[in-house]
Amino acid sequence: MPMMKESLSQRLNQDLAKIQPNEIRAFDAKVSTMPDMIKLTLGEPDFDVPEVAKAAAIASITANDSHYAPGNGSVALREAATDFLADRYGLTYDADTEVVITIGATEAIYATLTAVLNPGDKVLIPTPTFPLYDAITLMNGGEPVYLDTSATRFVLTPAQLRAAIAEHGDAIKAIVLNYPSNPTGVTYSAAELKALATVLAETDIIVIADEIYSELVYETTHVSIATYLPGQTLLLNGVSKSHAMTGYRIGFIAGPAGLMRTVGMTHQLVVTSPSNPAMAAATVALGTQAGHEATLAMKAQYAARRDFVVEQMRTAGFEVETPGGAFYVFAKIPATHNQDDREFALALAENAHVAVIPGSAFGQGGAGYLRLSYATSLATLTEAMQRIKTYMQTAMTVGE
Ligand SMILES: Cc1ncc(COP(=O)(O)O)c(C=O)c1O
CATH class of the missing domain: 3.90.1150.10 (Aspartate Aminotransferase, domain 1)
Incomplete structure (x- = not known):
């Protein structure tokens, strides 16, 4: 040794x-x-994992689907992802220029934060929080600004957001919103999101919306903050939680082409693209009725x-x-x-x-x-x- x-x-x-x-x-x-x-x-x-998704992975291997996929992911999965976002959440994205397929939501968090941060930039992170956001912020020389939401039933309020913007100003490059939330399970209503969006729309803060649990919303209907802020939101999702496919490692990012060009660069410099059988499985998981x-x-x-x-x-x-x-x-x-x-x-x-x-x-x-x-x-x-x-x-x- x-x-x-x-x-x-x-x-x-x-x-x-x-x-x-x-x-x-x-x-x-x-x-x-x-x-x-x-x-x-x-x-x-x-x-x-749903049987149809397993079968698609096996079929991909059998068909010698073994060559490099496009850097932003297979066409079929990008189209399945845009159809999924349109069908479930009423969002419109172009599969060619506005979507990147990632190695799970984890890489989506990495690719987005790395694409937007320069050393010294601040990132607003409501807490309690999934620990990856501040780790990747720190890794990029950024500075997490924690917003403790425990006094407001784990929901970030517009007043709290305004106060943070007043205090940190232009140094704030991004905010991470994760809902339904890990660890609290709390989700945001359309009215709560709209109120936050109204504050954010007056700023150049990029919203990194980790909506990996969007398909597991129980009584209400999930609303994406991208509905209100399409021009400044990077939306993260994937099949890990919705289809019990954590080990397949497929996530995706959707956002305006101008932001996605840089996000796509950080993604391709690290991973090239996810594996073809996993993308084939995710295509069926997201894109079929059985899924x-x-x-x-x-x-x-x-x-x-x-x-x-x-x-x-x-x-x-x-x-x-x-x-x-x-x-x-x-x-x-x-x-x-x-x-x-x-x-x-x-x-x-x-x-x-x-x-x-x-x-x-x-x-x-x-x-x-x-x-x-x-x-x-x-x-x-x-x-x-x-x-x-x-x-x-x-x-x-x-x-x-
Ligand atoms: C909020 C949140 N984001 C992202 C992830 C990572 O998801 P993936 O397994 O798709 O990388 C998790 C996993 O627990 C999570 O809870």
Whole structure:
């Protein structure tokens, strides 16, 4: 094994040193070594990939679909993506110039932030937040500006946005909006989006809208902020959550051609294009009735699980807003118990053998909360809820 020449450690990209290790993965790894653990930790759908999508991947391999695809992705998938956005959300994009197919939403976040940021630029990030946005901002020499939404039921308000713009001005290059949200499951209404859009329209802030959970919205209809700000929004989506295809690694970005030219550059410089069998599968997932029906069937099950978990967690003493989408419940630890969510989550794992993610892993406003992923079977959730309820009755309360 080669030992690195010691003096080289200071010669690496120093922006990367600012990035905290991913606490979600670290916590999951830690609890995974404990025996008899029920894990409600990761945002990983438990369903199988729709049969039509699997068949399309196999057919792609069999047909020797093995050559480089266009850098912005296969024509068929770009067209399926634009048809999907038109059909579901009433958005119009040109498949040639306004869409890029990416390696999951992860690469879409990377490609968009890298395309817009110069060192010193600020990015508004409502918190609690999925941790990738600030990591990639830091990696690009940018500066995350956190907007804690915990006082307003995890919804960014126009007043908060205005205050941030007044404070940071032209240094703000972009804002990230993620809804339905990981970790809170909270989504935005059309009126809330319109109000934010009114503020943003007066600025040159680029909106990076991570709408990867858009197909998992339960009572309401998902509205994209691109509806109100088409000229300054980069819309991110993909098949990871909607079609349980996390391992296929297909996402996409849609936006005005003037922005997408640069986004396409950052994408092509890193990945060239995603793999053909995965794109063939995603084309069918997004572009067929069978693909849509598969999503609807999963969504019905997620909704039933959500109702069950919310009700059970409330019975156990937690304060829980009913989440409007995604597959997470963000539960507030009762005041009677240890409010240090990291300690609480560890004690829950060690004593009740249920693993959840401490809310602090998602930044400001997450302290005192736990994130539970309900992307697991109702039978597993039933056992997990029983364990949590028993634990809450027996665990030491504050002052004891
Ligand atoms: C909000 C959010 N964005 C992006 C991603 C990454 O999605 P993908 O697996 O398509 O890269 C996730 C995954 O958990 C997520 O929760």
